[in-house]
Amino acid sequence: MGSMWWGEEAAKGAKIAVWWDMKECPIPEGYDAGRIRPSLEAAFKERGYSGPVSSITAYGDQTQTPVHILHGLLSTGVSVAHTSSESTNYILYRDIVEWRGQNPPPATMMIISNQVVGDLSWDLARLQQRSQYNLFLAYSKAPCVLSVLSTSSRWLWEKLLGDNNNNNNNNNRIETRSVQYKLSAMILCCKSCNFDCQSPEKFRKHLSSYKHARQESVYPTYKEVNRVTETWGRNYAAAPEYATAKILVWWNMFDCPIPEGYDARRVRPSLEEAFKKLGYSGPVSITAYGDLNHTPEHLLRGLSSTGVSLAHTILDVTYKRMYSDLLDGQKSNPTPTNIMVISDTDTHQAFSTPLVRLVQKQKHNLFLAYSSRPYKMFVLLPSAEWLWHSLLEVSEKRKHVLQKCSSESESDRGGESSAMLYCKVCCGGQGPDYKSLDNLRTHLSSEEHAHEVKKSQNIKHIRKAFRTGFLLLLDNHLRRRRARKSQSCRRRGSRRRAQKSPTVW
Ligand SMILES: [Zn+2]
Ligand SMILES: [Zn+2]
Known part of the structure; x- marks a missing residue:
């Protein structure tokens, strides 16, 4: 244990x-x-x-x-x-x-x-x-x-x-x-x-x-314990042991997409700038999970040219792959390591149990970013947390500084070559690094890939795998997500109907 x-x-x-x-x-x-x-x-x-x-x-x-x-x-x-x-x-x-x-x-x-x-x-x-x-x-x-x-x-x-x-x-x-x-x-x-x-x-x-x-x-009766951490603040300066440690970022692009009109090359410098502000200067590695078939080419080029690794997934597979990469990949990341998860609030909430256990076990320093402010406090205690949009805006305000930063990092990393490119739908998520966007594109349009997509969309097939507590969490999360989606579809539908219906008064 x-x-x-x-x-x-x-x-x-x-x-x-x-x-x-x-x-x-x-x-x-x-x-x-x-x-x-x-x-x-x-x-x-x-x-x-x-x-x-x-x-x-x-x-x-x-x-x-x-x-x-x-x-x-x-x-x-x-x-x-x-x-x-x-x-x-x-x-x-x-x-x-x-x-x-x-x-x-x-x-x-x-x-x-x-x-x-x-x-x-x-x-x-x-x-x-x-x-x-x-x-x-x-x-x-x-x-x-x-x-x-x-x-x-x-x-x-x-x-x-x-x-x-x-x-x-x-x-x-x-x-x-x-x-x-x-x-x-x-x-x-x-x-x-x-x-x-x-x-x-x-x-x-x-x-x-x-x-x-x-x-x-x-003597008054106290039925509930006093939650002493409830009033704790949000962002803390870096503790010395984590200040120069590496920073591993898991980014769910379904939950936190690149905003319309935003230059994808600025994602990495924005993050790095935000980390620096709190005193973290370790090397940053970012992996973005998303449907790359439906992501515009210029965004993919922008990300990979700035050393952001890309992992192709489809919606249902995203959570499973991202969290199992995050949870299983830790054996090779001894303390001190900073880890960051970028996702929406519900996703953070849904997977907080395995993540909080990981953080305790490995003594990782945690950062979170989310698309909207949480409605209740997480059991996760990040050292820093951001709203996704305001995190990206960091660079907006200091454009010239960042341009310098990002051109430096580009030359440091030799551009695309340091970004890894995966298909997480095939091979149980263990597929090879395709090295270049063109190679990955070729794979994504192959017969073999299309077959795997069909297989993973078959829910019965996935259900078979729901044995562990983690997969149960995943199942619940996806069910809630689908319910929310269909609800909002219905709402949109009824609004549309309401608009079309003639006013009688
Ligand atoms: Zn007494
Ligand atoms: Zn594939």
Whole structure:
């Protein structure tokens, strides 16, 4: 699962902190609470993580938790936090955010809960894109959808506890370790009252007191976690490690076409100029995906002469090819790499899960451009984002500077020769580089190509391939797109009809 994660080695010896929702993942009936910590530690060691487990905190409504369980947890170095049931997720996440602020990576965070979904996973995935920790997850029910969070290890709660069920050696380990934990600051804490102590009896007494009941009744209930990344800004100056790193651009020309009357030779310099403004000066490689048979010759010449690679696709195939090139092609692009995706907002939204996982896994720096402003915030956390049209206009304002730029880059790259030319419809997208526009043209008008186009337009044939989560996303996206298209056709049709119908009043 996590064999490729960039920070795994650094995290292996680093500290581990654990947040545990006791309601979602309870201690099994008859299970010795003193064995929780050793079970976790054994599981971490087994996966190669030997850093100290610096904190384990158990969250939940503790009013019914028996004293012997509190004893068992506390004596083995597990802190206990009382929260009203409804606010548990909110408080647990608030503590995680606070901990991250005080404990820079490398470190491992483990969350034991079934509630690492929705706003919590959205916000944590965004935090992870900015400042990445190694992530462990345990749950009593495996989530049914692919998470936006990239984790290096996952466990089923029961399995995690049961692994050393019949192992007597563990008892010895608890004995020796408990001495050490008593010295550290393991506490019992009531989050409603901000009360803490180290005596289970005192803690239980507090939870059954009038003072606590009164406080709990006035303490506000927070059902939703606080999305701390919601107010973050859009464009950031380049971090040093990415400033001179290469920039790989995937451009969907169906979603973001070249505007009418725009000189295609200015696309590359516009992008380069926008990158430079933010402090990025690495080499830029751009691949444009589009229907080249329906793209005017002068645009194709303009793009390829400025070193923009061209990939011929047809609408339905575009998403599949572009995203699989993007997702699969990453093995050859080690960190640090900047990647940019140019597409419309819906497409970004539809493929955000695989992309956000890729960004976390590879620690890529992400740029986005879109045809219209997103109506809701992406789970993707780009370092920079642009409206497609305003990105192209960058060069409009500084034409003379850019003319110099682009003529320089042309001579640098030797013109067309550096642009690659692909047909992504044939050969499962793995076809050769045709080297010149004329060669590609010859291919696109060949019998063999026409046959492949027919094949890929046959939806039944494509459906057969929908097995993985990615292809499912693709399927949904295409279905929504087709629905939208037919809707707008109907709208246009009815408008036309409405215009034709004579006015009666
Ligand atoms: Zn209290
Ligand atoms: Zn072809």
